[in-house]
Amino acid sequence: MGLRTFLKKKIYNLKFYKQKKSNLKNQTILVTGASSGIGLGICEKLIQNNKIIAVYNNNFVSLSELQNSNLIKVKCDLFDLDNYQEIEKQIVKNNIDLIINCAGQFGSINQQLTDIDFNNFLNILKLNSLSILKILQIMSKNDRIKYIKKIINISSSGGSIEENKQGNAYIYRTSKSALNSISKNLSIDLKKKYGTSVISIDPGNVKTGMNNKGYLAKEKCAEYIIDIICEDRDYNGSFINLLKKDIPW
Numbered sequence: 052m053g054l055r056t057f058l059k060k061k062i063y064n065l066k067f068y069k070q071k072k073s074n075l076k077n078q079t080i081l082v083t084g085a086s087s088g089i090g091l092g093i094c095e096k097l098i099q100n101n102k103i104i105a106v107y108n109n110n111f112v113s114l115s116e117l118q119n120s121n122l123i124k125v126k127c128d129l130f131d132l133d134n135y136q137e138i139e140k141q142i143v144k145n146n147i148d149l150i151i152n153c154a155g156q157f158g159s160i161n162q163q164l165t166d167i168d169f170n171n172f173l174n175i176l177k178l179n180s181l182s183i184l185k186i187l188q189i190m191s192k193n194d195r196i197k198y199i200k201k202i203i204n205i206s207s208s209g210g211s212i213e214e215n216k217q218g219n220a221y222i223y224r225t226s227k228s229a230l231n232s233i234s235k236n237l238s239i240d241l242k243k244k245y246g247t248s249v250i251s252i253d254p255g256n257v258k259t260g261m262n263n264k265g266y267l268a269k270e271k272c273a274e275y276i277i278d279i280i281c282e283d284r285d286y287n288g289s290f291i292n293l294l295k296k297d298i299p300w
């Protein structure tokens with residue numbers, strides 16, 4: 052790592068110097084993208100005191116290392132919206148209090164106008180934007196949606212239309228803008244019907260499978276996300292960063 056990057060990373064991490072100690076207890080939590088990066092960091096922090104329904108696709112190994120009777124592992128390729136039966140089985144068996152929706156991919160490497168792969172674009176939309184709607188539709192069909200207290204959608208500042216100063220990344224940006232739009236809509240519908248809060252969070256620049264040069268450790272990111280979830284203030288309908296600052300849509 053060059054000196055410049057080292058300093059940038061240090062300065063970035065200074066924003067997160069406070070240790071957040073909030074924790075959750077006795078909740079049933081559905082985590083998508085639980086097998087890697089931010090989702091895995093969240094599972095590691097919450098597994099002792101909560102029941103976790105951990106949705107993964109390819110990466111079985113990291114979840115197996117958690118080895119805890121509170122953990123239910125569910126394999127599901129979220130691209131395939133017609134094939135969520137394994138998740139449905141768990142939805143029927145459990146009253147889920149909280150959903151932390153972390154599953155996501157960036158999409159194909161080149162996303163310049165000239166390079167867009169439309170099949171990949173549609174798959175990424177299914178995963179990054181529509182999968183949460185599909186899960187909630189299944190919950191609704193099974194009369195389980197009323198139990199959810201909070202839904203956290205892990206979005207990205209890349210999905211902010213107003214803050215976009217760089218262009219490119221059509222697939223990723225569009226999928227996260229769509230997720231934000233869905234989040235906002237849900238925050239109105241579900242709050243009115245069931246009192247559920249729905250929040251979009253930008254996790255920042257985190258070192259994960261998707262971003263191997265990220266600055267922030269996944270554990271730190273998880274700590275700050277859990278702190279937002281535990282706070283008394285209701286962030287329903289917001290798009291915020293880890294420091295609880297609003298991000299323009």
Ligand SMILES: NC(=O)c1ccc[n+]([C@@H]2O[C@H](COP(=O)([O-])OP(=O)(O)OC[C@H]3O[C@@H](n4cnc5c(N)ncnc54)[C@H](OP(=O)(O)O)[C@@H]3O)[C@@H](O)[C@H]2O)c1
Binds near residue numbers: 084089090
């Ligand atoms: N890291 C960052 O700097 C950053 C910045 C902004 C936003 N985000 C967002 O944070 C979220 C978590 O990403 P991450 O950085 O933690 O990346 P990551 O380490 O690559 O984790 C991605 C997770 O998504 C799951 N996933 C991918 N494709 C899937 C599919 N078809 N079906 C089911 N699950 C699938 C993966 O499961 P398997 O491994 O089991 O396949 C993995 O658990 C994403 O929504 C991402 O857009 C990250």
